Amino acid sequence: MTTGGAAKSRSEALLQSVRASSWSTRLSAVVLAVVLVLLFSQAVQEPGQFASQLVIGVTNGAIIALIALGYTLVYGIIELINFAHGDNFMIGSFVGITVLSGTFVGLQFFAPITGDGGTLLKILGVVIALVVAMVVCGLLGVGIERVAYKPLRNSPRLAVLITAIGMSFILQNVGLIWKGPAQVPFPELISSANILPGEAVIFRWKDLFVIAVTVPLLVALSYFISNTRQGKAMRAVAQDKEAASMMGINVNRTISITFMLGGILAGASGVMYGLFNGITVFNVGFTQGLFAFTAAVLGGIGNLSGAVVGGFLIGIIGSMADQYIGVRWTSVVIFAVLIAVLVFRPRGLLGDRSAVQGGGE
Amino acid sequence: MARYRRFVLPAVLIVLAVLLPFIDAALGTDALFTAITIAIFVMLALGLNIVVGFAGLLDLGFVAFYALGAYVVGWFASSHFNGVSFSFGSTATSLSGEALPGIHVSFWILLLLAGAFSAVCGMIIGFPTLRLRGDYLAIVTLGFGEIIPRFFQNGDDLGGFNLTNGTIGIKAIDSPGFPFLPDSLDTWQRFSTLDLNPWYYTILAMVLVTVYVNVRLQNSRLGRAWISVREDETAAAAMGINPVTTKLWAYALGALFGGFAGAFYGAFIKNIFPDAFSFNISILILCMVVLGGMGNIYGVILGAIALQGINFYVLPQLSTVVHAIGDTVGSAAMSNVDLARYNFFIFGVVLVLMMLLRPEGIIPNRQRQEELRDEDPGTGDAMGGARA
16 A cells, blocks of 8 residues: 555655766666656557567577577676577577588488478477577587687687687688578478467467477576585576685686586577578578677676676567667667666666676665 | 996887887888887777776776767768868868868878767766765666677667768778878878888887886876775875876777777778777777786786787788698698688687786786785786776
8 A cells, every 4th residue: 555655755765866967877767767658659559560569679689699598598607708609599599400401411310301291200300409509509609618628728818819819710711612692491280370369469379389499498408506515506607716716616628617618508599590480591690699798788788687688688679679760770879778787887778797897886 | 337227128119119110121021010010009008008917997888988089070071961062281182172061170080080079978987986886886887899890880860860870880091191291201291001001101100109108107106006095995085185187088088099099090991980989999908908917017018019910910810821731641621621700719729828827917917916826816806997
């Protein structure tokens, strides 16, 4: 029950916090309010379109969130911006299409699914593509760490950043040679038909598929980090490498496992990206990786739930910008949001690490 | 004599650089075009070195200033704005003698304008990032570095106004020149594309000025302020250094040289389009700085020459060499391999290997090296500074 007096004191408290806030906070609040009002008016005018766009945003966001987790896991442990991670995602989608198109000997079995194979065969094909891509990308993540980052463990951190960039170039070129510079089409295994009755709101089987794969992966990751021995070791290493190794934790193995987890998520995300969008291309890892990285920072880099929240937010902002501003300005909008968030809330939305000198916040 | 010894190496290098066109002509190596592109990147790397090497602000969006410089020349020395017709000190003339459409201003004025414009933009971009440090700063600059090329890409329809001509870019940019020179010096009167000597000497002069300014900056009051802010911002502020103005100067000066390089590039290459200013170029310039040795002017120059040389000279030549080896060995696979496809791969391998072998750069800055060695790898941000 809200009495009149309590409401008054609450409004006074609000007024006080407005007075205490800096001009930058006020400005950002005003801009945010204007954007939300504009979006709300769109939602009222054409609710169906708005809801459909929201669904696309959530689906894209799920794909981005899975990649963002890889960035944030690695950053949380060795504080490296793993530039090669986006390209790992691209390799994942290439592995997926390779498995699905049955170009490898022994996988001819799946060739018929591109035609009109049964639903069961299609599901089996998708599952196997997902698993193979996850395994390959996990191993790739570990391999990259072993070759390019581990020897530089005690070097200046910028050196590791440069090797990460070098690895990204290498992987991109591998993709270019593997599948060529053109877009690679994916078979339409998951139906684009609308699940919901009517045409007002569009929620396709594709959207359901992405959500259905993402949610178990997120739950499994969360269980792994919070409940298993290895997950506890990861948290310990993230907090203090030296103390963790003194307590008998194998730091090198823990870092390897972190890269493997990131790679597994990127692999799943890569296959889903291909199936959802119907195409993949050798440099998709760069743009998607950049969005995912933005998502990780937006949520507060190093914070796992932050990466997921950031991923969904970037997905939704992207799809809204696609619809209401224009596709070619989408990335400008996303990066502008990133800059605004970092300038006004430098630790990200859920971050606890201070990026500001002196830790003033 | 001993006190002049430290000038011997720079003097020899400068003389060699000045004589390069004659050496090139004598040997018939045709390397002048490559030399000019390398020199442009030397300038960019020196500009970024002010921001990253001296002031310790990791900048992943440096290409923005390069693009701004190029577009300033594109806007004011071409027929892009064909609604107006304005000419000032330009060598561009139409065959019929009528006034050319578009704005045509002398390259030398535009060079200064591009530098100033970039420097102002550097300050504008730098201002909101002043509170951030390390990796977060890198991300914000990365954001700017992605937004600005995107802006140039989509700038053909800004509410109906065509500012940048989109992905097609701006074509037929005027050449620089000295219109007051006699007709006998026609290659200098109006820089032609056939004789690269005027271009080469222009960019060489620009590089030498940049190097001179960098050397003077290093031990100046401002240079020492940069080092102290880089090492410990709080302590520097306590000692009376204003971190805000210090960092803004670093951004402005770094952007200034980026803008100069961009302006020259625009005039030299004549057609600018946004794809030439992608994020990859930012990364390439950063790699040059880190690879050569951050904060060390010789190192940065060497890094730029090494990477750009590998990119433009070694990699294209490599396939010829490999094909020749394949022919002599008799291996059909080797004589037919298309190495151009693997350029980026090889470039990536070179980056990784060089960093694995010499993580501090080819010629490390001695002071920086000590700081980096001293650092506990478990703490701090990507720039080696302690976390707040």
